[in-house]
Amino acid sequence: MSHHIVEAQDLHFTYPDGTQVLQGISFRITHGESVAIVGANGAGKSTLLLHLNGYLTATSGGLRIGDSPMTPENLKHVRRAVGLVFQDPDDQLFMPTVFDDVAFGPLNLGLPEAEVQDKVKEALETVGAWHLHDRPPYRLSGGEKRAVAIATVLSMSPDILVMDEPSSNLDPRSRRGLINLLKGFTHTKIIATHDLDMVMDLCHRTLVIREGGIIADGPTAEIMRNEELLASSNLEMPLSLRTCPACGETPGLVSTHR
Amino acid sequence: MGKLEKHFYDIGLLDTLAGQDTAVHRLDPRAKLITTMVFIVTVLSFGKYVISALVPFVIYPLFLLTAGNLPPGYILKKILLVSPFAVMVGIFNPMLDQNTLLTIGGLSVSGGWISFTSILLRFFLTVGAAMTLLAVTGFHAVCMSLEKLGAPRFFALQLLFLYRYLFVLVDEAVRMVRARSVRVFNGRGMGVAVYGSLLGHLLLRTLDRAQRIHSAMWCRGFDGNIRILKPLSFGRTEYVFMAAWILAFIVLRLANFPVWLGSTVAGIMG
Numbered sequence: 381m382s383h384h385i386v387e388a389q390d391l392h393f394t395y396p397d398g399t400q401v402l403q404g405i406s407f408r409i410t411h412g413e414s415v416a417i418v419g420a421n422g423a424g425k426s427t428l429l430l431h432l433n434g435y436l437t438a439t440s441g442g443l444r445i446g447d448s449p450m451t452p453e454n455l456k457h458v459r460r461a462v463g464l465v466f467q468d469p470d471d472q473l474f475m476p477t478v479f480d481d482v483a484f485g486p487l488n489l490g491l492p493e494a495e496v497q498d499k500v501k502e503a504l505e506t507v508g509a510w511h512l513h514d515r516p517p518y519r520l521s522g523g524e525k526r527a528v529a530i531a532t533v534l535s536m537s538p539d540i541l542v543m544d545e546p547s548s549n550l551d552p553r554s555r556r557g558l559i560n561l562l563k564g565f566t567h568t569k570i571i572a573t574h575d576l577d578m579v580m581d582l583c584h585r586t587l588v589i590r591e592g593g594i595i596a597d598g599p600t601a602e603i604m605r606n607e608e609l610l611a612s613s614n615l616e617m618p619l620s621l622r623t624c625p626a627c628g629e630t631p632g633l634v635s636t637h638r
Numbered sequence: 639m640g641k642l643e644k645h646f647y648d649i650g651l652l653d654t655l656a657g658q659d660t661a662v663h664r665l666d667p668r669a670k671l672i673t674t675m676v677f678i679v680t681v682l683s684f685g686k687y688v689i690s691a692l693v694p695f696v697i698y699p700l701f702l703l704t705a706g707n708l709p710p711g712y713i714l715k716k717i718l719l720v721s722p723f724a725v726m727v728g729i730f731n732p733m734l735d736q737n738t739l740l741t742i743g744g745l746s747v748s749g750g751w752i753s754f755t756s757i758l759l760r761f762f763l764t765v766g767a768a769m770t771l772l773a774v775t776g777f778h779a780v781c782m783s784l785e786k787l788g789a790p791r792f793f794a795l796q797l798l799f800l801y802r803y804l805f806v807l808v809d810e811a812v813r814m815v816r817a818r819s820v821r822v823f824n825g826r827g828m829g830v831a832v833y834g835s836l837l838g839h840l841l842l843r844t845l846d847r848a849q850r851i852h853s854a855m856w857c858r859g860f861d862g863n864i865r866i867l868k869p870l871s872f873g874r875t876e877y878v879f880m881a882a883w884i885l886a887f888i889v890l891r892l893a894n895f896p897v898w899l900g901s902t903v904a905g906i907m908g
Binding site: 430433456459460464466468470471472474475477479480483484485488489493496516517518519532533536 | 799847
């Protein structure tokens with residue numbers, strides 16, 4: 381029985397051109413946790429995410445997904461268990477229609493046709509995009525593309541959702557819709573982002589990465605109040621924690637402006 | 639709006655047209671593809687000086703055009719867009735082949751001009767048929783039926799990806815050209831050197847994107863096979879459609895209708 385655990389032990393990764401990106405990353409994320417990975421541009425967030433489903437293989441160190449260590453033999457299992465949503469939906473949506481795209485993963489897993497149909501419908505309905513199933517992906521708006529990109533992963537019934545900047549390029553309402561959608565998921569979630577307000581809404585735990593190492597790992601509420609730590613990673617305190625310039629209300633409290 | 643952008647939206651219209659719901663749109667794409675291929679082969683099989691026997695073939699693209707509810711102007715424009723290729727192919731014929739084949743009211747017409755006209759006519763027929771096929775079927779359905787009919791898988795895949803990322807690539811190119819044009823003054827910065835750099839960047843970005851797309855595919859279990867769920871159904875309508883048209887092509891290939899019509903009329907009048 382898989383327990384949806386992600387565990388990294390002293391991960392190191394160096395790109396073939398010699399750039400050292402990950403320099404000893406260790407963490408353990410347990411079943412149902414929702415964890416944010418934050419850090420400056422180029423800190424190694426995206427590289428770390430690509431390790432989590434085995435696309436990149438660590439130069440040294442180990443990774444466990446669920447019950448199994450990451451080895452070439454169980455790559456297929458890991459790829460199904462970890463659903464990776466890319467930052468640019470245009471990279472993720474490559475099939476002629478939305479339906480074909482969402483069906484791509486399940487068909488590759490070798491599921492029978494009827495089941496694929498069900499999975500696609502279910503995934504698209506979950507993200508509220510079933511009405512788009514006939515459309516070519518390049519004709520969708522940014523928010524629609526994002527929703528469909530998430531559906532392409534959901535259709536494979538992953539245990540763990542890994543997302544790279546899911547709220548980038550979204551208008552505020554689409555962003556809110558996305559946050560509510562993600563809130564409803566019971567998967568283990570790992571989200572790399574600069575959108576710290578979204579982190580406040582979604583993730584109880586935050587890892588801060590700097591220069592390929594973890595410099596902080598703790599409850600989101602604590603980390604987001606540590607201005608010094610945030611500044612050292614090119615981040616700023618989320619707006620929801622700052623003193624309201626209009627009414628001077630105390631940070632962290634639910635504000636009800638009129 | 640730049641020229642590039644206009645063409646871009648123009649291509650998109652082809653998809654909108656393919657999304658319509660008419661009797662020809664509903665036909666299995668394989669039936670339309672095979673029929674169109676037979677049409678093209680038949681048209682190309684005529685001798686190089688044939689003109690009159692080719693004319694009746696216009697009925698097939700015209701049929702797709704009307705039955706598929708397509709705007710003739712748009713299709714015509716698309717055909718004209720590629721016509722320079724046909725002109726280039728045939729333009730030297732009148733110079734190379736100067737034997738008089740025909741005399742009309744004292745004006746002698748050389749074999750070169752006749753074969754040139756024949757080439758243009760064939761070009762309009764075949765490209766017209768291909769364009770209307772795309773507009774009543776949709777690009778990806780054509781690719782898929784190519785694969786189903788036994789064309790190499792990689793060929794179909796390449797075409798699919800080409801079409802999918804054409805839009806992204808054009809979009810990226812449009813953004814770069816736009817970004818340049820707002821910083822060009824008095825024609826400075828429009829030179830070939832800048833073009834080279836733009837193209838180079840576009841290539842690098844494309845390679846980067848290809849890498850990312852590949853990783854996205856890989857993450858969802860891509861193993862070299864693209865699987866598509868499409869309930870294609872080849873039923874009676876498809877057989878009737880194919881049989882009727884192919885029969886028509888054979889008849890038109892064997893009998894020269896304009897000549898037959900002309901001599902019959904002449905016979906009656908005489």
